């Protein structure tokens with residue numbers, strides 16, 4: 001059973017409503033919260049940290065974000081008179097405990113659409129319903145509910161452009177709802193202490209360079225800054241990693257600190273009042289469309305989380321190369337744009353989209369390492385790690401996804417660096433040992449004459465690695481590997 005949309009009206013009693021927060025850590029534009037408030041009954045806001053369930057665990061970097069986001073949510077709730085009840089353990093057991101303690105007869109939540117979470121929630125809703133507890137689920141995280149944007153034959157789209165067209169044609173802007181001023185919650189409910197969950201790293205604390213201000217206020221501030229400074233230059237600027245022309249909303253959106261509709265409506269309004277051109281807004285909304293597309297695909301094809309969307313890629317002979325994988329993870333491949341990206345990721349918990357594409361291509365094509373290795377590393381190190389977006393994008397780069405880049409299109413990491421980091425600002429920031437290498441050789445330092453390297457204070461192999469592969473040879477190796485992929489129907 002899926003947790004369906006609301007059909008029932010509130011039972012005529014004073015039993016509290018449990019508001020189960022998951023990845024909707026905000027008070028405005030929150031359909032589950034609106035529903036709880038409209039019941040007129042006391043509300044019990046709870047967050048359950050369920051590490052042991054079958055639902056995929058969050059990576060270390062995203063736990064860092066979650067820690068701060070929960071703190072911000074708890075403070076926002078306290079301002080309105082309600083605590084955030086924290087419980088750790090099996091979600092069903094903890095919910096049942098809270099139901100018994102409070103006498104609640106209704107649980108409201110914003111739905112999660114990943115396969116594991118969906119299964120868990122459906123079973124839970126079914127069991128509770130049998131016992132007379134009403135479970136109501138809403139879409140508070142995506143522009144459209146997965147399963148509702150279908151092609152003329154009633155099937156899910158596999159190609160992005162028609163999906164986006166249908167998404168924009170079939171959805172209407174919702175009315176945005178402000179955060180409530182006051183939330184009435186029963187007194188005396190026990191809560192665990194967030195600090196005891198130790199979600200952030202301590203020894204060692206590798207998060208000191210992490211960027212962003214988790215929480216709803218941080219999300220709104222990031223979006224406002226983007227509307228003021230980034231959106232007007234989005235079409236061109238979004239591909240230049242040294243510029244701040246993208247919104248940096250990905251982790252905020254992943255944790256539901258801002259609703260995607262609020263972002264779309266805000267961007268459209270900027271075009272409407274003429275502060276930015278409609279083209280910039282369309283491009284930006286299309287990127288949000290990729291987020292929905294990823295979630296809708298995973299919902300329709302749950303096996304994508306583990307396996308290639310295109311099954312014929314199951315025969316691709318990936319290499320086992322622990323040394324190459326380590327060099328990639330630690331930003332020591334000898335290709336400056338790749339190393340810059342991997343170091344930005346490690347240091348800040350985020351990486352620019354263009355560079356994500358370059359480093360991903362390098363792993364799956366130059367090193368011929370399985371995309372799942374890269375997906376797992378990103379899952380652990382990105383603060384915005386999101387199962388659907390991560391899997392979809394890795395498969396897009398690897399060529400095995402829906403509407404993917406053709407496998408034979410292999411990024412050249414040197415020319416990509418020259419094109420998108422022409423002045424070398426990005427590489428010099430993240431690979432400071434190459435600071436003094438002139439632009440002409442910066443993206444391929446091994447091609448620089450000895451005297452140039454000497455003058456830049458660089459000895460390859462000592463201060464910065466030689467390239468771990470020869471790109472031209474690696475490209476041919478990848479194309480050879482592709483020939484072994486069985487064609488569908490052959």
Ligand code: FAD
Pocket residue numbers: 238246247248249250251253254287288289290291292294351352353354356357360378382384385386387389390391393394397
């Ligand atoms: P903006 O350019 O400002 O875009 C606005 C929003 O649109 C983003 O916040 C994001 O929610 C969404 N978006 C933009 N591009 C994409 C895209 N290609 N796919 C899906 N949604 C998109 N994004 C994640 O949120 N989580 C991931 O785990 C993730 N893994 C990725 C792995 C690879 C290999 C690649 C190539 C991309 C991945 N992305 C992922 C997509 C994209 O890189 C980030 O969403 C983007 O860089 C976030 O920066 P931003 O918020 O400034 O983006």
